[in-house]
Amino acid sequence: MHEVTIGIAGAAGDGLDKSGDTLARSCGRLGLYVYAYNSYQSIIRGGHIWLKVRIGEEKVYCHGDQLNVLVALNQDSIERHAGEVHQGGAIVFNGDRIKCDPSLVREGVQVLALPINDITKDLKEKYGPIKPIMQNTIAIGAVAYLAGIGLEEPSKVLNDTFAHKGQEVIDLNIGLLTAGYEYAKANAKVVADGWTFSKKRRPFVTGNEAIALAAYAAGCKFYSAYPMTPASTILHWMAANQTKTGILVKQCEDELSVINMAIGAGIAGVRSMCGTAGGGFALMTEAVGMAGIMEVPVICVEVQRGGPSTGLPTKTEQADLWQVYGASQGEFPRLIVAPRDIADAYDSTVEAFNLADKYQLPVLMISDLLLSEHPETVDPEAFPAEVKIDRGEIVEKWDESQGKYKRFKFTESGVSPRAIPGTPNTLYTHASDDHDEESILISDMFTAPPVRRKIMEKRQRKMVNMLKELKAPVLEGPADADVTLVCWGSTSGVVKEAAERMTAQGTKTNFLVIKYIAPFHTKEVTEILSKAKKKISVEVNFTSVMARFIRMETGIAMDGHVNRYDGEPLEPQGVIDSVKEILEGKQKDLDVSEAEAKEMVYHYLRTHSLEKLRPVKLTQEAANGKGEPTWNVEIAERVTGKPGATMVIGTKTGTTHSFTKAE
């Protein structure tokens, strides 16, 4: 497969996402496929940001685990990432400010220190001093050369991006781009080229944008939200485009208000949606049950991030399954669906609106940070402007001669034809107390056990009937595989690549992506899994929630679990390695590795304002009276190389047994 991966590293506020965007859009317009992942932190400025842009001639399903070109925007970034650049790759940085210690660089990697001052002389004369953030454009120019995508398309993208800022800004930026491009051309070898540019222009979209766009297509009229990473960009898109779409966008005072407003709008008869992250959803759960018992169509998007609690706000994780499944007390029908990728997020959203209306119930969409915030190029056909809109059984008119309208009529299907408030002669009350067909409370003086039994059964029948029209999951990859990987959400991209690579390497591997969680395709999944030879779940969490869920629904346990829960998303090679370990029957090793110990040292130094020091040597010691083997670390002064401190880290627990400054 023809592809290249660019990494851009810097601090928050360095404007690095804009640069990545220019690059990605250029490729997207050329007809290449792009998948980008931004590993950022939640503070506004300063925190480390690591943006990976993977470009391929064929579709790329995850950010991969390669690194061909590194753009380092500060010194720290060199130290963290230089060693990751593969042979044949290149490292690009501002040579005026940043140094690259050759010992950090692998063999066969070009080091391209851009002499920013020199190459921008002319531009400075013409436009005045260049802001630091603009220097990124120079680097992008260099990358455009190294990645073999040419100058033309990036220039056009810059032209569009800065159109509202006037010609001077456009010219300056294109000037910077060109300077970087020319410098690289003169001083470096291309890292990738020979692309076939199909020129099919593909939108470069995040999962959140896809959901918002789909909501518009599906006829959503009301979107309420309270800002929370990683769901906020739905709100931002909705707000930015509100006058175009006609969707009323309401930022509320809290998430309780958010969902209750959305339900109110749903009651009134508009298609309504709300969105939040795990913590905000925790505040919404009571209302989900209300929508259930009132049989109100409403969509709620829950975007998972690193938890528990405030947790790791800008990190991806898939650990909210139980929260969503367990949302609200009691039992009531609802659809829980977890889209697997960006195109699927579009389809799922459209379907969500239709099923919500058809079955008159809340739909909970589980997304995750990676899916919601990473952008990728998507075929434009994946975003049809015209979609099916099915509002279900609606009572448009009711005559008193038809008898009393019964909002919650006990029907075979479980669905009772719905009259939208405002319709004459169909008046009723939406009650969160349980009620009979006519919406008269059965909770108060009237409790009649058989009535309660029947309304409960009516509601639950919706789950049975809805399941019939949901597409059952299917195995992807070779039918006769030796290994079956099981996953959900954004992890499916990595799993797909891992499975394909494993198959290519001789271990036939297929995979199963679970999309519908409630109702669940128990029959089909049981059939698939009971035939699978080795079943391994792959999830970004500690407790393998989906594997547990599947066991609940099918009784079938996995043969092994691949988990990652350190804040970073899974990558194909990591999955392959873990799967191999499982196949070989190895116990998962939880010890602190040397690389990890080193990172822990860096963490300690950074959090104790000791950035003048750095780890230089790590040795492992088995018996030392600490109750566990340890990593003994020699730490030196960065500049002088003189001994700075020693640190002892527990190999099992990871605790800092001691940190001793040199005298």
Add this chain to the structure above:
Amino acid sequence: MHEVTIGIAGAAGDGLDKSGDTLARSCGRLGLYVYAYNSYQSIIRGGHIWLKVRIGEEKVYCHGDQLNVLVALNQDSIERHAGEVHQGGAIVFNGDRIKCDPSLVREGVQVLALPINDITKDLKEKYGPIKPIMQNTIAIGAVAYLAGIGLEEPSKVLNDTFAHKGQEVIDLNIGLLTAGYEYAKANAKVVADGWTFSKKRRPFVTGNEAIALAAYAAGCKFYSAYPMTPASTILHWMAANQTKTGILVKQCEDELSVINMAIGAGIAGVRSMCGTAGGGFALMTEAVGMAGIMEVPVICVEVQRGGPSTGLPTKTEQADLWQVYGASQGEFPRLIVAPRDIADAYDSTVEAFNLADKYQLPVLMISDLLLSEHPETVDPEAFPAEVKIDRGEIVEKWDESQGKYKRFKFTESGVSPRAIPGTPNTLYTHASDDHDEESILISDMFTAPPVRRKIMEKRQRKMVNMLKELKAPVLEGPADADVTLVCWGSTSGVVKEAAERMTAQGTKTNFLVIKYIAPFHTKEVTEILSKAKKKISVEVNFTSVMARFIRMETGIAMDGHVNRYDGEPLEPQGVIDSVKEILEGKQKDLDVSEAEAKEMVYHYLRTHSLEKLRPVKLTQEAANGKGEPTWNVEIAERVTGKPGATMVIGTKTGTTHSFTKAE
């Protein structure tokens, strides 16, 4: 077994619980065992109330399914319950106001219409007119005779109850009691007698009171709550006794405040608890995860009631398992425990405080309406005043020479010795963001994946270690049983009785009560269930949540499920019948039975202000163009017997196909 069951029926506000209380306490003091169940409604006045008091010489574990004496406080109650009184029993009511249609009464049942006016003549002369509510005492007097418990003990109870109201009130009440007793003695045969009164005085307590009392014994200092049925009586007990116990009791503005205050108090170092029902708990979930990541000991009691949403506020159900299990986003250690009865509620509460402190985590106690609100006699030994108090590893003192105190030290056990705020030299921050050993955030600029991995593993190790000290569930009943019933919470009382009766009837039956939900005794439960012949879950819900949970933990599916979800608790015979159906391979019949159809008619008449009518004849019709068989009901005028209306009810759906008034 020597026992008798008294039912008292009337409207809310009739003071019926007080009467039941007098009866039950009298028995409790005599050394008899009592179990009472109050099937009430959530409105303040008017709603139908049905109080059953089961009395036995040996311990009774549920309210059973017998009825020996009915005390009817209004006409409606006669109509609803007269037919339930078993042969040899009696029906007692105010003959001046209420009539009992002989056709409603089974053979061999005495009908005792108390001539209230007549028998209270003397009392009226002395004390003036008797308030309606006081007439209940006359009925209790009659019951005291019929149930063979004598006059002495009830008189003493009345004496204590009215002590604060003065001698005149006491005398009047004892006078009424005696009048009823004497009248019954002169006009009826005893229904039960020959009791052996051990005279062991046993407290008559609800589950909520047991929890509150246990909290006091365990050293709780802070209780916060917001009123919500069926948890409110914990708050009421706590408030009523606050000056005695020294527990600070705080009614908050909402449940968000409730749990966050409790966590704040836990952080500050006191033993703290809060309580609520399912709907209130939904608002608390976000904070549960905070307690998890901050490692704060705190207890939260979730009392389940009929759901979903506001649902059936005064009805029992066991359908909040997933809500509690799924409380809060992300993964964190917590103990989830569901006490099975009142004595166990006491022990569980004490243990909860100890484990919360020892493992520094939130404890979620799941109770249910039946357990929390039904009172029963409990052996006084079950409530020791002195209990074990284990506060876990506390750092009392810290010297700077010991190095920096690390609140979240990565330890083998997962538990980090805790310094209570106020301790010098141990200062730290409790953060809901993820953090390192020293409580420095790793969520913001510092994210270091291996640090995150290690703190996650540290926290999760607590679950592994805690499980080791929890008592594993054991099979109760014959080891070689043919049937194993599986249950949790208050259902265990009914299941115990059902299993014993089935065994006595020749089907050897044992049962398994699940108490600890997280962490779960996977090994032990798997061992037990994989050996069981027929496994049947018994739960008060629709979706068999505990059975599903067990399948998740063990992979083992039940062979059948007994469920009740009409608002009423299970009763032993109902369980036995359902189990037999399952054993016989019968499909669960969800059709509306004749009795149910009749009740549905009553429901319709009551909710349409047609109480002058009543159903007189029901016939089933198979083919009728309604898409389902129907119950065709003839409805007549109550007084004249003339045709009043006809009603057609669907046998499958339960819908009212038509209601047609007679011309």
Add this chain to the structure above:
Amino acid sequence: MATVIELPVETYKGAVDPDWCPGCGDFGVLRSVQEAAGRLGIKPENLFVVSGIGCSSNLPGFIHAYGIHSLHGRAVPVATGAHLANTDMKTVITGGDGDGYGIGVGHLLHAMRRNLDVTYVVMDNQIYGLTTGQTSPTTTKGHKTKSTPQGNIESPLNPLALAITSGATYVARGFSGEPKHLVDTIAGGMAHKGFALIDVFSPCVTYNKINTYPWFKERVYKLEEQNWDPSDFYKSIEKSYEWGDTIPLGVLYKTEMPTYEDGEPNLQKGALVKAKLGADKNVFKELVEEMI
């Protein structure tokens, strides 16, 4: 504006009879809401009556209208959503002091500063009725309730001062024992454009033995009879603190201000619920183009 065709109070008779305790103040409020709606000629199918949970919050079940009997404390956001989705209907919120000023006060405050065009009638009995008698945010200091057997130690909040300072544009008080005046007050609120908060003394005869009908009867007087000028912001705030031997009823404060609906761009072309579903092709294309 079309001439109003008044409707008789029976128009709004609910399917079931209220199950409140005999004598409960809420009966009077229910009837006043019905009369006010009739006076304004609002057809039942054009009326949303939204509540939370509580004795008082059972009201929507007892009135012929599109009722929403939502969650404890959430009447305001549910009503906001329903109202914004269908601005052609009139939205009246009805509920209790616990529901509105306790658990729900955050929503209330924010709705008032938005000057949302809805009417909120609070049946203030200074107690939690449905849960059998605990302290509420308006319970008098010292009052012994089930949750405060030693006497309530919190100061009650002043709903009228809160409403005025938060941005409500019609702030009034009624009393269930003064039904005619109450109808006027509620009808005034419903006719007002903007957020109307009407705090109504609605005695709980079962659990509040202090703030009873006679207690209020002795104290209340009508601002309208004193020619009160409700347009002065600061004077109205001051008036809202009058509490003791005399307690004012009536409209304390009233002003005209742009509503939330006036400012919301997507409400300028009519009710959302009547808008066509689905994307405009050109707009959609433009939106996708921005992503390329």
Add this chain to the structure above:
Amino acid sequence: MATVIELPVETYKGAVDPDWCPGCGDFGVLRSVQEAAGRLGIKPENLFVVSGIGCSSNLPGFIHAYGIHSLHGRAVPVATGAHLANTDMKTVITGGDGDGYGIGVGHLLHAMRRNLDVTYVVMDNQIYGLTTGQTSPTTTKGHKTKSTPQGNIESPLNPLALAITSGATYVARGFSGEPKHLVDTIAGGMAHKGFALIDVFSPCVTYNKINTYPWFKERVYKLEEQNWDPSDFYKSIEKSYEWGDTIPLGVLYKTEMPTYEDGEPNLQKGALVKAKLGADKNVFKELVEEMI
């Protein structure tokens, strides 16, 4: 009362340096809280600093004290619980306008009417900083933010009027650009017995381009320099509405009232955390006897 031994500001230096944007107003607030604590001689181990979530709410991580960095909007109840459990410690709540006046305003209002003896310092930047610039409850009408690209259509709430009418007994305003005055204001609040609310203009240099340092500098003046009498309830409310060309800083309102702690029976014998654990045998017996 013991004489106060002042402590140097370094006493409270946190383990890590703040990661706020350079120029963020919160730096000044942090330092002022540290100085105020030092002036009052509160030992770090006797100081609770409690926050919710937001840029401003990161403060507890940057001060040497027992910090609680809780949930968005829940600082007040967490602080209430911590404080009631250990009344021997001083409790200061620090957070943002979104945290305190948006999602958390219900708790705030109820805490104020309790007159809880805590100090609440709100870093009011009229924006949601941490979530990258959406509208907050104090955002000016018309302000274009990420969530209101057409301009905010809601009226901002007035935190000072809310505090005064709700029952706070020390209500003041500070400005991060007036550090000395800010220390005085915060120290005054911490020394005050009862609920102190201090709203501090703490500019967000990244997301609020309207309410900047210069914007405030041009407008603010100090009440103390004008001999303002903070004891008049109604005048203080009126003063709290002064906003535009001139904006007052300093103590708007101050009064002495019994606190929640004064009324709570179980706080009369000292801090709860120091009480003996376990039941008194006689009391326990009595409680069981009542059940028989």
